[in-house]
Amino acid sequence: MSRTLNLPERVAPETRQRVEAAVRELGFVPSRAARGLITGRTGNVAVIVPDITNPHFASLVRAVERTAREAELQVLLVDTGEHKEEEVRAAKSLAREVDGFIVISPRRLHRALDALGATPAVFVNRPVPQHSSVLLRTAPAVAEALHHLESNGHHALAYLGGPAASWAAGERRHAVRHTGRKSGFEVEEIVVPGPTFEAAFGTVGRVVDSGATAVVAFNDQMALGVIAGLRDRGLSVPGDISVVGFDDVPMAAMVAPPLTTISMPTDEAGTLAVDMLRQGPASRELFGTFVLRHSSGPVSRGRASVAAARGQRVSGADRA
Amino acid sequence: MSRTLNLPERVAPETRQRVEAAVRELGFVPSRAARGLITGRTGNVAVIVPDITNPHFASLVRAVERTAREAELQVLLVDTGEHKEEEVRAAKSLAREVDGFIVISPRRLHRALDALGATPAVFVNRPVPQHSSVLLRTAPAVAEALHHLESNGHHALAYLGGPAASWAAGERRHAVRHTGRKSGFEVEEIVVPGPTFEAAFGTVGRVVDSGATAVVAFNDQMALGVIAGLRDRGLSVPGDISVVGFDDVPMAAMVAPPLTTISMPTDEAGTLAVDMLRQGPASRELFGTFVLRHSSGPVSRGRASVAAARGQRVSGADRA
DNA sequence: ATGAAAGCGCTAACAA
DNA sequence: TTGTTAGCGCTTTCAT
Numbered sequence: 001m002s003r004t005l006n007l008p009e010r011v012a013p014e015t016r017q018r019v020e021a022a023v024r025e026l027g028f029v030p031s032r033a034a035r036g037l038i039t040g041r042t043g044n045v046a047v048i049v050p051d052i053t054n055p056h057f058a059s060l061v062r063a064v065e066r067t068a069r070e071a072e073l074q075v076l077l078v079d080t081g082e083h084k085e086e087e088v089r090a091a092k093s094l095a096r097e098v099d100g101f102i103v104i105s106p107r108r109l110h111r112a113l114d115a116l117g118a119t120p121a122v123f124v125n126r127p128v129p130q131h132s133s134v135l136l137r138t139a140p141a142v143a144e145a146l147h148h149l150e151s152n153g154h155h156a157l158a159y160l161g162g163p164a165a166s167w168a169a170g171e172r173r174h175a176v177r178h179t180g181r182k183s184g185f186e187v188e189e190i191v192v193p194g195p196t197f198e199a200a201f202g203t204v205g206r207v208v209d210s211g212a213t214a215v216v217a218f219n220d221q222m223a224l225g226v227i228a229g230l231r232d233r234g235l236s237v238p239g240d241i242s243v244v245g246f247d248d249v250p251m252a253a254m255v256a257p258p259l260t261t262i263s264m265p266t267d268e269a270g271t272l273a274v275d276m277l278r279q280g281p282a283s284r285e286l287f288g289t290f291v292l293r294h295s296s297g298p299v300s301r302g303r304a305s306v307a308a309a310r311g312q313r314v315s316g317a318d319r320a
Numbered sequence: 321m322s323r324t325l326n327l328p329e330r331v332a333p334e335t336r337q338r339v340e341a342a343v344r345e346l347g348f349v350p351s352r353a354a355r356g357l358i359t360g361r362t363g364n365v366a367v368i369v370p371d372i373t374n375p376h377f378a379s380l381v382r383a384v385e386r387t388a389r390e391a392e393l394q395v396l397l398v399d400t401g402e403h404k405e406e407e408v409r410a411a412k413s414l415a416r417e418v419d420g421f422i423v424i425s426p427r428r429l430h431r432a433l434d435a436l437g438a439t440p441a442v443f444v445n446r447p448v449p450q451h452s453s454v455l456l457r458t459a460p461a462v463a464e465a466l467h468h469l470e471s472n473g474h475h476a477l478a479y480l481g482g483p484a485a486s487w488a489a490g491e492r493r494h495a496v497r498h499t500g501r502k503s504g505f506e507v508e509e510i511v512v513p514g515p516t517f518e519a520a521f522g523t524v525g526r527v528v529d530s531g532a533t534a535v536v537a538f539n540d541q542m543a544l545g546v547i548a549g550l551r552d553r554g555l556s557v558p559g560d561i562s563v564v565g566f567d568d569v570p571m572a573a574m575v576a577p578p579l580t581t582i583s584m585p586t587d588e589a590g591t592l593a594v595d596m597l598r599q600g601p602a603s604r605e606l607f608g609t610f611v612l613r614h615s616s617g618p619v620s621r622g623r624a625s626v627a628a629a630r631g632q633r634v635s636g637a638d639r640a
Numbered sequence: 641a642t643g644a645a646a647g648c649g650c651t652a653a654c655a656a
Numbered sequence: 657t658t659g660t661t662a663g664c665g666c667t668t669t670c671a672t
Contacts, residue, residue, distance in 0.1 A: 002665095002666065002667055002668085003642085003667090006667080011641070011642085012641060012642085015642080027412070029412065029413060029415070029416060030665080030666070031357075031417075031665055031666065032417055033352075033354075033356050033357055033362065033666090034353075034664075034665035034667090035665080035666055035667070036353050036648090036666090037351070037353055037354055037357065037650090037664095037665080037666070038647075038665090038666060038667045039648090039666090039667070042353065051382070052372065052382050053378045053379055053570065055373065055378075058372050058373045058375075058378050059373055061372055061397070061399075062371070062372050062373050065397055065399045066399065066401070069398075074396050074414070074417070075396065075397045075398075076394050076395065076396060076397075077381070077396075078385070078389075078395075079381075079385045079386065092347070092349065096349060097352055097353065097394070197573075197574045221574065224571075224574045224575070225574070227576070228574065228576060231576055251544075251574075251575075253517075254517045254541065254545070254575075255571075255574075255575045256547070256548060256551055256575070256576055322652090323651090323657095323658085326651080331657075331658085332658085335657080350649080350650070351648090351649055353648095353649080353650090354648075354649035354650040354664085355650055356650090356664090357648095357650070357651090357663090357664040357665065357666090358649095358652075358663075359650090359651065359652090359664090360664085
């Protein structure tokens with residue numbers, strides 16, 4: 001019977017038909033657990049994310065799920081809630097329940113690696129020795145973005161950074177600093193307490209003070225925070241200041257003004273990640289693309305309103 | 321040994337310590353699969369959603385995941401991609417791999433029920449005979465919303481409906497129609513091809529023509545679509561027309577103007593859903609709350625710009 | 641080409 | 657209180 005299901009070609013056609021009929025009739029579904037016990041393969045893959053509520057991670061997970069199901073794999077979801085020790089716990093407790101891990105949690109944390117045991121893993125946006133990774137690179141897209149800004153008369157840029165421990169934060173920061181300086185931009189780097197709307201909102205005082213005419217933020221949520229903060233000070237986007245984000249989350253196209261941003265190939269990344277699980281350690285790179293929408297444009301002429309807003313800060317009207 | 325792990329109180333303290341030490345030393349983790357084979361409990365729960373990329377569902381899933389992990393359950397994620405037959409496939413193939421289903425996919429589909437077999441399930445926003453459900457009710461919050469609109473001088477309302485097959489669409493539609501008429505509103509119902517930004521964007525022609533001064537949309541994405549469409553016609557929100565959404569997705573607070581909406585208790589719903597898995601069939605209700613932000617306000621005085629926009633439609637400038 | 645038997649890692653029931 | 661055994665539903669090997 002087992003033979004009929006797994007090696008149908010090595011069974012007599014007649015027996016085969018009988019068995020298949022019975023299977024359909026009884027609605028028989030083999031137990032993956034029992035099978036896994038003996039084969040050593042569970043048919044499960046675990047995907048670990050910091051926060052499924054972040055649209056960028058949600059897109060990645062959706063792609064992983066779709067590809068996994070096409071390969072008859074089940075997806076175990078672990079949401080660490082940005083809590084790194086949860087990642088280790090999950091790895092340890094799941095290591096033998098899954099055929100592989102897809103770790104999208106971008107903070108580097110080396111303790112986690114032991115917990116994996118011999119279970120293969122592919123890391124998204126986190127290069128790890130001895131393990132597979134898929135890296136989402138932005139440098140070429142950033143170059144395009146800065147070229148767009150430059151040709152619109154911008155020279156002074158503020159960059160709102162991401163979490164220090166994140167590989168993506170390093171890559172993006174390097175891309176804008178490096179490309180920026182090469183293109184003759186003056187780039188002011190602003191460190192933000194977290195990669196969130198609120199945190200970014202709280203930094204607009206520094207953005208305005210910096211004299212920048214354009215700001216690039218680590219992700220779209222932060223870009224929205226900047227836009228809201230600017231508006232809160234009576235400044236308009238892109239009229240007074242241009243804003244560019246990263247990720248191109250679905251909402252980026254729905255807001256006003258629609259966000260100029262760097263779109264990440266999340267579908268390909270998710271698909272690639274599960275495909276890479278079968279192969280040995282390897283590192284692949286995928287590239288983001290520049291998406292021009294309406295939160296960026298020509299540098300403003302007068303800058304009177306920006307100067308006025310700068311006055312605000314001195315008067316203590318800054319909002320933390 | 322098994323005893324030490326599962327019934328520690330029925331083992332001699334000394335033996336217990338020895339075993340526990342060994343467990344820690346070897347990093348022993350029992351195989352859920354093998355255990356499940358004999359106990360009949362897998363320690364897994366499957367959660368089925370139409371689209372994890374929708375922030376409303378993502379919030380629900382996050383709550384489910386957190387609660388499940390606290391109960392030492394693993395979460396199997398199934399994203400049906402809005403495809404109802406996938407739901408049946410998933411139910412059939414997972415029925416024996418999980419201790420329960422949490423079905424957040426809101427379209428009603430009765431074929432799915434047989435596939436469940438004897439596996440318990442709790443349905444979110446879908447009442448199902450013989451099964452548990454948690455229903456997210458909005459009527460009281462809608463009453464508040466309409467009262468807010470009324471006291472701001474609104475009398476004519478457009479309602480943009482959700483998917484016909486969805487229980488939530490029925491509940492929300494009934495709430496606004498019923499409460500609306502009771503409060504003396506004139507409510508124009510507009511059917512939209514899908515619960516999306518784009519689909520809603522495409523209906524603003526009809527919204528404007530209806531003469532409504534306020535629109536309530538089935539969800540926040542649609543509300544954003546309406547706002548964008550209105551802006552596209554030179555109309556402002558809430559200056560010319562007020563807009564109210566449902567769900568209070570995280571982005572609702574980040575956009576301009578911040579969305580007035582009806583917030584859903586997704587955390588409680590998710591938690592409740594996994595708690596209810598253990599108990600027998602039951603139906604619980606949770607209530608949304610009205611959140612007043614800035615996409616709604618006093619009805620505009622002149623309405624000249626709205627009249628102008630209406631002219632647009634006649635001239636064929638409508639965007640499908 | 642097919643049947644029979646052993647055994648994957650555990651728990652439950654029974655002995656001791 | 658602890659050791660032993662049968663067996664969960666499968667696959668694999670060996671015999672037929």
